[in-house]
Amino acid sequence: MTEERPRKKSLHQGRFLEMFELEGWEYVDRIGSSGVVVILAVTDANELVLVEQHRIPVGSRVIELPAGLAGDLPDAEDEDFKEAARRELLEETGYEAENIKFLCEGPPTAGLTSEIQTLLRATGLRKTGPGGGDESEDITVHAIALEELDTWLASAAKRGCLIDPKIYAGLYFLR
Structure with missing residues (x-):
């Protein structure tokens, strides 16, 4: 039966x-996507690349790791997550990555959505463009020295930004 x-x-x-x-x-x-890529991008100068943008659902500017959808482009439904990470990193931050490495994956809000996010580390970065996202986005790019990150994030929170906890989770992989 x-x-x-x-x-x-x-x-x-x-x-x-x-x-x-x-x-x-x-x-x-x-x-219309196969997943979400979240990029832990660290420059050769030991800076963490972050993005800041207004997020309508929370009504605030949010400091985040660069991220985006995989498989959301026409004729690219089976897009490789490392390639999606390269594309999103360039679009949002203007950085190209020589190396992309899988770190982990999991649900960001398992009680709300079936979405699975994949965290990848990007190294060997070269600044080749302005970043800022596509025409629908207004992204500010920050490259913050890792030794100054705690102070910088506290300052961003004081000026009213929300801090995405994935930043702190990503730091685990930089130990």
Whole structure:
């Protein structure tokens, strides 16, 4: 006898997200991507590359590691995550990476979304462009010396920025 698995029910579909209900639990799936890449980019001068941008859902500027979607471009649904990381790093920060290394992956908010984020380390960086994101983004790029990072993040928080905890998780891999 085969046990029948519960079926998820679609509650709403927007341009970027679809909301589902399964066994009384509501959650969202991202539409049109295969995952999210988060980049721990460290320059040869031992600076951590961060981005700052206004995030509408939290109504604030947020300091984050560079990140973006994989497999979200037409005809690139099977995009390699390392290539997605290279593309997003260049687009958001203007840095090209000689080396990209997988660090870990996991759910950022397992109670809300099925999304899995992949953390990758980028080294051998060269600044080749301005960064700042695409036409829909307003990104400020920061390259902060690792020995000054704690003070810098505290200062950013004092001026009203939210600090993404993935920064602190990423620092684990720099020990």
